[in-house]
């Protein structure tokens with residue numbers, strides 16, 4: 001599904017290298033987790049994969065289903081099936097959440113040569129998905145993420161993911177700022193989407209999300225590299241001992 | 252002295268080129284306007300009030316030639332709406348292209364023919380609101396209009412008008428110098444929606460005087476667009492009595508030089524006046540200079556005024572906003588609000604703003620703000636990451652930027668019409 005090969009990334013505006021040779025291969029239907037201390041480059045990796053400006057790839061490559069990801073515009077990556085649930089979802093005053101969702105769904109359908117959803121079809125779909133995420137009509141009406149609580153923003157990300165049905169989902173600290181109930185909702189939302197044809201990359205600090213979204217593979221990232229890869233037990237190890245031992249090993 | 256003399260010469264030349272109508276019921280008003288004009292002179296770019304906008308093309312003896320604009324098959328705005336259409340071609344009323352001007356709740360007449368009468372209800376309005384609006388800031392182009400207007404419409408509204416009136420301007424001649432003067436009287440408790448659309452001429456000077464009696468309601472929605480070579484100076488003078496409502500919205504797209512002045516005099520208590528504008532300029536399709544100049548005077552107590560102006564500018568387009576709220580002594584509990592904002596889509600464009608408050612009452616709430624900004628890159632990326640192509644995402648953000656101004660239009664059907672025009676413009680001006 002996703003193949004990242006020796007990815008080196010620096011900031012465009014300054015001489016700061018953030019990713020220093022990331023290698024990662026995620027197979028179809030797999031769930032991978034990336035854990036790692038703050039500032040290790042996890043968000044940068046997710047931004048670079050989704051095409052945010054401000055970064056410069058100096059070496060390496062990334063492919064999604066065989067297509068060179070890094071050459072595509074952000075909207076092309078989305079149409080190709082990539083989705084990033086933002087660590088900090090963006091507020092867009094003046095654009096209604098519903099308009100936002102419909103524009104996105106129809107833009108992707110158009111890019112894939114499918115007919116746009118009618119207003120009725122769209123409404124039915126969004127109501128159904130919103131209900132399972134406990135997103136009420138008011139949240140759908142309000143401007144995108146404006147005045148949403150931290151938890152509401154994260155649930156809104158999952159709603160977008162559910163509507164867009166991407167193939168490769170990256171979740172950047174979707175659990176941060178969530179209480180136990182909200183985390184359960186989000187995890188249920190993610191698990192409902194698990195499918196042989198869909199993969200997940202779950203970025204998190206905490207083992208607790210991985211209790212709900214069971215990963216197949218766990219990676220530890222530090223200082224712009226993946227320093228260790230293992231099974232779910234690796235997350236438990238981090239939970240118990242912190243990163244210190246792993247970092248020492250990695251050096 | 253040299254300046255004053257040059258101004259006198261310019262005015263003499265301008266007046267000499269005009270065929271000043273004698274006027275019937277307007278005769279005294281026209282003569283007074285000529286006298287006013289002689290005292291004021293035509294505006295020049297040295298005048299403080301014209302600091303950001305060079306009036307040369309508006310005051311020149313003849314307008315720069317401007318070919319009639321091509322609508323390119325676009326469906327005219329408000330097309331599907333049930334309304335009374337009054338058509339002016341190059342500044343002359345065209346009965347053949349207009350609807351029968353009968354409207355339940357209103358009487359409509361044409362200035363060019365009504366002016367022969369010795370007496371007319373519009374006598375206390377024609378040139379009177381304009382004259383009152385010359386203080387404290389002179390508006391010579393409006394005085395010129397009162398003196399020289401050849402046509403226009405006079406509407407007296409006595410009840411809730413059954414349908415909106417749509418003044419439709421048509422530009423056919425490359426040299427037309429259209430000067431129109433409209434007077435509207437909203438009697439107590441009456442209600443009218445006035446729509447204005449279309450390019451009026453190679454050059455356009457328009458005055459609209461609106462007198463709203465107690466509890467009257469006036470809604471005004473206009474669109475200026477399509478004519479890239481437009482040179483227009485428009486003035487709205489409103490006198491607003493107690494409990495009355497005045498709402499005016501203007502959408503401006505394109506235009507080499509547009510100066511829209513709105514002068515509101517709130518003479519009663521508990522009145523509400525909102526004036527809003529959304530302007531879009533793309534220097535790549537011709538020069539764009541758009542100037543909104545607004546002056547609101549509060550004389551009564553507990554009145555609310557709002558000014559909401561938004562401009563989207565690119566490729567060297569220039570936007571100007573001069574807005575003032577004047578609160579007279581005794582106008583307590585005034586609630587005055589003013590915001591002017593520009594969205595610059597590149598580094599070439601410019602927004603010049605001069606917001607002013609002048610307050611002589613102590614128990615008032617007044618605020619003003621002015622901002623200049625670029626497209627929010629974070630929001631743009633967020634939209635694109637959801638699969639929305641960059642042009643479409645930009646358009647969505649532009650529309651959301653303009654939304655506050657458009658929501659000043661009360662009628663939702665009219666709002667939808669404006670959004671449709673905007674979407675069309677954004678689709679045509681992608682790069």
Ligand SMILES: Nc1ncnc2c1ncn2[C@@H]1O[C@H](COP(=O)(O)OP(=O)(O)O)[C@@H](O)[C@H]1O
Pocket residue numbers: 011018036037038039040041042043044045054
């Ligand atoms: N746009 C940026 N400007 C400046 N520094 C940045 C930028 N993006 C990332 N960084 C820096 O890169 C490093 C990695 O950040 P990030 O990818 O957010 O890490 P993580 O998500 O693992 O906490 C940090 O030191 C951060 O300060």
Ligand SMILES: [Mg+2]
Pocket residue numbers: 042043044087172173
């Ligand atoms: Mg992060």
